[in-house]
Amino acid sequence: MEIIVCLKQVPDTEAEIRPTSDNTEINYEGIKFVINVYDEYAVEEALRLKEKVGEGTVTIVTLGPERAVESIRTALAMGADKAVHLDDPAFLEGDPYTTAKALAKAIEGMNYDLIFCGMRAIDDDSFQVGHILAELLGLPSVMGILKFELSDDKKKATVHRQVEGGTEVLEVPLPAVLGATKGLNEPRYPSLPGIMKAKKKELKPVKLGDVGLSEDQVGKQGALTQVVKFSLPPVRQAGKIIEGETPEEKAANLAKLLREEAKAI
Amino acid sequence: MAGIWVYAEHKDGKVKKVAFEILTEAKKLAEKKGEPLCGVLIGSDVEGMVPSVGAYGAEKVYCVETECLDKYTTNGFTKALCDLIEQEKPTIVLFGASVNGKDLSARVAGKLGLGLATDCTGIDLDDAGKLQVHRPMFAGKVYADVTFADKTPQMASVRPNVLPVAEPDESRTPEVAKVVADVKPEDIGLEVTEVIKTGGEKPDLTEAEIIVSGGRGMKGPENYQILEELADVLDGIVGASRAAVDAGWRAQSDQVGQSGKVVTPNLYIACGISGAIQHLAGMGTSKVIVAINKDPEAPIFKKADYGVVDDLFKVVPVLTEECKKLKAE
Ligand SMILES: Cc1cc2nc3c(=O)[nH]c(=O)nc-3n(C[C@H](O)[C@H](O)[C@H](O)COP(=O)(O)OP(=O)(O)OC[C@H]3O[C@@H](n4cnc5c(N)ncnc54)[C@H](O)[C@@H]3O)c2cc1C
Numbered sequence: 001m002e003i004i005v006c007l008k009q010v011p012d013t014e015a016e017i018r019p020t021s022d023n024t025e026i027n028y029e030g031i032k033f034v035i036n037v038y039d040e041y042a043v044e045e046a047l048r049l050k051e052k053v054g055e056g057t058v059t060i061v062t063l064g065p066e067r068a069v070e071s072i073r074t075a076l077a078m079g080a081d082k083a084v085h086l087d088d089p090a091f092l093e094g095d096p097y098t099t100a101k102a103l104a105k106a107i108e109g110m111n112y113d114l115i116f117c118g119m120r121a122i123d124d125d126s127f128q129v130g131h132i133l134a135e136l137l138g139l140p141s142v143m144g145i146l147k148f149e150l151s152d153d154k155k156k157a158t159v160h161r162q163v164e165g166g167t168e169v170l171e172v173p174l175p176a177v178l179g180a181t182k183g184l185n186e187p188r189y190p191s192l193p194g195i196m197k198a199k200k201k202e203l204k205p206v207k208l209g210d211v212g213l214s215e216d217q218v219g220k221q222g223a224l225t226q227v228v229k230f231s232l233p234p235v236r237q238a239g240k241i242i243e244g245e246t247p248e249e250k251a252a253n254l255a256k257l258l259r260e261e262a263k264a265i
Numbered sequence: 266m267a268g269i270w271v272y273a274e275h276k277d278g279k280v281k282k283v284a285f286e287i288l289t290e291a292k293k294l295a296e297k298k299g300e301p302l303c304g305v306l307i308g309s310d311v312e313g314m315v316p317s318v319g320a321y322g323a324e325k326v327y328c329v330e331t332e333c334l335d336k337y338t339t340n341g342f343t344k345a346l347c348d349l350i351e352q353e354k355p356t357i358v359l360f361g362a363s364v365n366g367k368d369l370s371a372r373v374a375g376k377l378g379l380g381l382a383t384d385c386t387g388i389d390l391d392d393a394g395k396l397q398v399h400r401p402m403f404a405g406k407v408y409a410d411v412t413f414a415d416k417t418p419q420m421a422s423v424r425p426n427v428l429p430v431a432e433p434d435e436s437r438t439p440e441v442a443k444v445v446a447d448v449k450p451e452d453i454g455l456e457v458t459e460v461i462k463t464g465g466e467k468p469d470l471t472e473a474e475i476i477v478s479g480g481r482g483m484k485g486p487e488n489y490q491i492l493e494e495l496a497d498v499l500d501g502i503v504g505a506s507r508a509a510v511d512a513g514w515r516a517q518s519d520q521v522g523q524s525g526k527v528v529t530p531n532l533y534i535a536c537g538i539s540g541a542i543q544h545l546a547g548m549g550t551s552k553v554i555v556a557i558n559k560d561p562e563a564p565i566f567k568k569a570d571y572g573v574v575d576d577l578f579k580v581v582p583v584l585t586e587e588c589k590k591l592k593a594e
Contacts, residue, residue, distance in 0.1 A: 013523055013543050017406040026407070037524050096381070097374060122523060124402055126383050128371040131339070135375030140454040141339060143368060146517065158458075162518060163364050164276075164469035169459035176455075182524040183517035224380030224416060227409040233401070236549065239570035241561075247579035254555065254573055254580075255587035262570065264532040264553045265475070265499055265588060 001056035001154065003046040004110065005080065006103060006117035006133070007039045009064050009071035013122065019230035026230065035071045038118025041180035044187040045148055046116050047079045053150070056113075057081045061106060063091050063099055069203065076198035077190030083203045084110075090208045090215050095223040096124070100132035102218050105211035107137065112175055113154070119143040119179035134177035142172055143179035268325070269295045270355045270418070272346070273304045273318050274366055280306075280314050282472065283361030283425040288321035290388055290428045291359055298394055300356060301325055304439070307345050309335035312441070319439035321431060326439045327353075331446040333453060337365050341453040343372040345446040350377060355418045357396050359388065362422035363471065370422050380413040381420040384527075386427045386550075395419060404523045404546030425472055426529040427550075463518055467502050470521065475501030475532045478521055478548070479509055482537015482558065482577060486514035491578070492536060495585040498592065504528065504548075506538045522547035536577045540565025557581065 011017060012032040020027045035043070046058045060075045062068050063086035072083045084106060091102050107115065115134075120127040120143075127143070134141030146167060147160035154174070161168045162181055172178070190198070208215065215221055242257070244250035258265045269291050273284040288304065295302035304318035304326040315326045329345045346369065350358065358373075360366040362384040374381035387399030391412060396419035398411050413419040470476060477496040479489055492503045505515035507522055521528055523543040533551035538544060540556065540563055548554070549568060556569035557577045566572045573580055 011403065013404070013546075017403040019407060026403075096371075097378065100375065122404060125400075125404065127367045128374060128381060128383060131368065131371035132375030135343075135372055141372065142455070143371075144364065160461075163460075164471060165464040165467070166460060166462040166518075168457055169461065170455050170457050172455045182520070224374075224378070224414045225382055225411050226414075228412050229410040230402075231408050231410070233405060233408055233549075236554075236568045238567045239554075239572065241566070241572045241574060247575045248583045250573050250575055251580045251583035252587050254571060255584055255591055257571060258532070258553070258555070258588075259591050262532075262553045265591065 001050060001053050001113045002111045003050060003056060003058045004107060004112045004115045005039070005042050005046045005058060005060050005075070006115065006129070007043065007060050007062050007071065007075055008036045008118070008121045009033050009062065009068040010036045010121055010123040013037065018232070023230050033067060033071065035074055036118050036121050038120060038122070038180055038182070040187040041182065041184045042116035042118050043075050043078055043080060044185045045180055047188070048185065049114075049148070049150065053154070059084065059110065061103060062086065063102055065092060072203060073198050074190055076201045076203070077194040078188055079194060082201055085203060085205050086211070087205045088208045090219050093220040094218055095225045096126045096128035097132055097224050098218045098222040100129045100136060101222070102211060102213060103129070104133050104136035105213055106206055107133075114174050115139070115177045117177060117179050119181045130177050130179040137177070139176050140172050141177040141179070142170055144181045145178050146181060146183045148178065148184065268301045268303045268353070268355045269298065270303045270305050270358045271323065272358065272360045272366065272369070273306050273314065274361055274363060275306065275308065275311065275314055278313065280317050281361055281363065282430065283363060283366070283423065284318070285321045285433070286425070286428040286430045287359050287361060287423050288318070288323060289431040292322040294357070294388065294390055297390055298356070303327060303355070305329065305346065305349065307334055307342055307446070315439060315441055316435065317433070319437045320433035320435050322437070323439050325442060327442045327444055329444045329446045331448050333448055333450050334446060336457050338453045338455065338457060339368055339372050340455070341448050342369050343376055344448050344452050346373055347376050348447060349444060350418060358418045358420045360420070360422040362424045366422050370420055374420060379418060379420050380416060381422070382411045383422050384424050385421050386424055388421055388423060396421060404543070405549055424527070424529060463516060464502070470502060470504050470519065470526050470528050473502045473528065473530050475499045476504045476521070476528055476530045477501055477534045477536065478504035478506065478538060479536045480506035480538030481508040481512070483509060483514065488578070489514065491581045491585070495534070495581055495588070498585050498588045499532070501530070501532070506544050535565055535569070536581060538565055539563045540568060
């Protein structure tokens with residue numbers, strides 16, 4: 001099976017995120033970057049599928065700046081076979097639509113039976129790229145999958161999708177774009193031999209011209225939405241510590257305050 | 266015809282509250298812009314829901330129907346909505362940022378090449394009358410004001426429980442536009458074979474008004490019973506931290522946080538939860554936060570409106586009794 005995994009590099013979940021002084025950009029100085037949490041589940045599922053089927057290739061496709069290579073190498077060290085890096089300044093500072101468009105163009109020319117991605121990226125929290133990518137490639141898409149099972153003839157998959165109040169079970173013909181969420185699997189760590197091997201694996205840079213798009217179709221120029229200003233949320237202040245001699249007294253005081261002051265119950 | 270559209274998502278024959286929240290806000294935008302406010306219902310039998318959409322301000326309600334739209338499917342609903350957008354050319358289309366609202370809006374954006382901003386907490390118009398939105402990024406660590414390119418419609422999804430909802434006015438009778446959707450089973454491309462309900466009749470965490478959440482401090486799955494009892498008294502539901510989910514004490518669908526659900530209840534009661542940054546990412550915009558934790562240094566106290574420093578096993582059962590008494594008054 002030829003499996004593609006779309007992977008994004010994002011700031012670590014612990015990172016403190018602040019805008020620049022003019023509030024037009026994010027200040028990334030000193031921030032640690034990692035593989036998008038949901039994309040880790042995607043990589044893991046692709047590796048497990050390849051292992052189960054017993055043949056095939058897992059190819060990482062990433063759009064991002066130079067530093068994204070680190071995260072690509074991590075995925076290769078986990079066991080992915082090769083990678084494609086859409087590495088051109090023209091691709092950057094776009095929106096979900098231009099990102100998906102560039103990814104679609106790069107993937108169009110590749111051989112694939114299935115595309116995994118994360119259900120969302122934890123930096124822009126857009127929930128869009130997987131669906132737009134699928135639309136542009138003319139494929140079905142299911143985001144937020146908790147379970148994946150390939151049919152015996154490898155032509156379709158049964159997936160569980162997280163919905164409000166439960167789970168939906170769907171049968172999807174392949175190829176499709178499937179967006180992973182937490183619960184799908186437990187991602188492995190790169191092994192030491194894996195890290196050594198990763199250095200020799202193919203990592204192909206792709207430039208704007210290679211995907212047949214022009215500068216006004218991608219990145220900032222092609223974007224359909226644009227952030228004009230960043231701001232920090234209002235700071236939540238520590239409130240009252242409930243007084244009382246005993247736990248019972250504290251509980252009673254809390255109930256009273258929730259009723260009378262907060263009007264929350 | 267131009268217009269501001271609100272996609273009226275429904276479940277079990279009822280329009281979701283988030284659609285009423287958006288209609289309430291969008292009404293103001295429609296007046297400013299001098300355009301009609303319209304609701305869009307998609308399904309196999311939706312006309313019965315028209316009055317509720319009208320009661321919150323829609324002047325016109327599109328009922329887009331055909332048999333194979335009886336269940337939500339990404340492609341089926343996308344085709345139905347895209348056809349209508351292309352025919353009627355609205356200027357703005359708004360969705361609730363529910364699981365399916367986010368799903369549908371993204372695929373529509375892809376199909377028609379439209380700008381979409383997800384999970385917004387504020388919607389407005391810029392000087393040129395285009396949509397401008399306010400939305401959290403990086404799990405709420407920063408907010409962004411987002412504008413759109415010159416292309417219509419501009420689209421956004423709005424987070425549930427954030428916008429205030431107006432009093433419904435049942436006397437309004439909107440114009441009804443019936444549309445036979447040109448969607449066939451083969452357009453759908455996949456099959457929903459089963460729906461497994463886990464929450465029973467209760468609302469989802471993302472729609473809940475009151476959440477009682479438990480973390481590693483709960484010590485084991487059996488102890489969640491005391492949280493269930495408190496939640497029952499308050500008409501709320503029980504959530505969990507990642508530590509509790511990873512320990513296997515609670516289902517993945519109960520997890521609140523960066524890799525779980527983002528919730529915006531009126532009241533969030535965190536029991537035995539330390540308040541890690543990834544947990545705060547999921548509940549930091551709750552209106553009132555209560556923390557019950559025996560460690561006075563727990564970071565959750567820095568964000569909580571009310572903090573109880575004590576053993577949750579002693580506090581929660583009494584709190585349940587006290588709430589019962591207050592409710593009975
Ligand atoms: C990529 C990533 C994503 C993550 N996503 C999420 C997420 O979505 N949601 C999430 O919650 N976490 C998430 N985490 C994990 C997060 O970092 C914390 O590990 C987790 O939130 C801790 O859960 P906890 O507060 O229940 O446990 P702990 O941090 O262990 O806290 C338990 C608390 O219980 C208190 N306690 C113990 N006994 C009692 C008692 N008898 N009475 C009162 N208090 C008591 C203790 O004082 C302590 O403060 C994520 C982490 C990473 C790296």
